[in-house]
Amino acid sequence: MSQSHQTIEPWLRGIIRCPQCKGEVTDVPAASGGTEVAELRCDTCHLAYPVEGGVPVLLVDLARRTDS
Numbered sequence: 001m002s003q004s005h006q007t008i009e010p011w012l013r014g015i016i017r018c019p020q021c022k023g024e025v026t027d028v029p030a031a032s033g034g035t036e037v038a039e040l041r042c043d044t045c046h047l048a049y050p051v052e053g054g055v056p057v058l059l060v061d062l063a064r065r066t067d068s
């Protein structure tokens with residue numbers, strides 16, 4: 001089993017919410033294409049949460065601001 005892919009488990013993706021506003025987040029595909037997800041973006045908070053090895057890092061402190 002390869003761990004190199006970035007695909008988030010469907011059951012996990014289904015329960016992911018923005019930790020700040022509890023709203024739904026949008027998948028941001030990786031630049032390389034395919035089904036990889038590079039970030040999970042919240043358009044309400046203007047934050048993008050990183051996805052590392054298929055594991056979303058839902059920490060506001062580690063999120064990238066998208067409005068600057």
Ligand SMILES: [Zn+2]
Binds near residue numbers: 018019021042044046
């Ligand atoms: Zn949010």
